[in-house]
Amino acid sequence: MMSRFSRTGSEKPRFVTLSSCSKVAHVLPQMRTDSKDYSTTLRYYEVSISLMSIGLALLVSADPATIQQFSLALRELSISPDACQDAASAGLLLKRRKFNAVIVDFQLGEQSGHILDEARLSPSNRTAVTFGIGDNDAEVTSAFREKSQFVFERPLSAQLIHKTLKSAYGLILRERRRYFRYPVSIPVIIRSQSMQEVRCFSLNINISAGGMALSTQVPLLPGESVRIQFTLPDHTAPLLAESTICWSKTGHLGVRFVSISDEQNSVLRGWLSQKLEETLPEFVAGQFQKGRSLGTTRIGLSNAETDDVLRTHFIDPAFLLGRKRAWGTPHVAQSSTRLAWN
Known part of the structure; x- marks a missing residue:
């Protein structure tokens, strides 16, 4: 049994006792882990928790001091840590959650290799950024180094951890x-061959570039083809998407977009891009500074290449320039031609 630190919205920090790996989510006051609808509640809650940080990291180590060091460093970068102490617990978490990063302590020995392998084989986490925490035994570290993209070398320090995470x-x-x-x-309007057009207003929709989850009593089965019509907030033109039901539970549906026009896809992605930018912490913009001085440039990119990198990370360069006045400090110089880390 272990305790983990959790912050929910504007609430004060609280400690939550975890008696099993089935209770892996941060805890909200209204969340009941003993409820029959726990998995559905967890699905919607993960959307909420994702808006509080730029990512979620799985942290696996048997050393409490290491967990504390990395948890603090991750939170400083607005990354939420989800910590456990062994391969079995990590395996359960990898099956239940989507992680943006996986950090494994090589002091776990063979377990560390199994965890990294499992992450790579996981449908949800195979593209997660992987890190290893070096062992004092050089041979052990060398054996698992190829399985991870980045390695934190011991002895650990706050500066070293921050530098590697930043890179x-x-x-x-x-x-x-x-x-x-x-x-x-x-x-949302749902059309299918098995029923007439159904109009529903869902209070619990989460939408991505690839689909949506919504609350509805419409009886549809996984694999069924439907056409989804909806209008984004602050937009007037509806979006149409040929879709497939990918999961169905009482009162809830998961829809995967199969076909959507290029123009409407661009509108949807642009809207999502704006919403993601609004959730990013202020300091994120400061990570991408432009400057003409070659002496301060660490990544040699042209202005066009720089903007392309920002867009690749779903960050609109024009948005960052607009934030300059709101934040009070010039995070990005308009006359820039180079990208540099702070």
């Missing part, structure tokens, strides 16, 4: 962007 920050943001979902309450 991987862009990759974590890109991974976050791939699975970004945003909760909305909008009318």
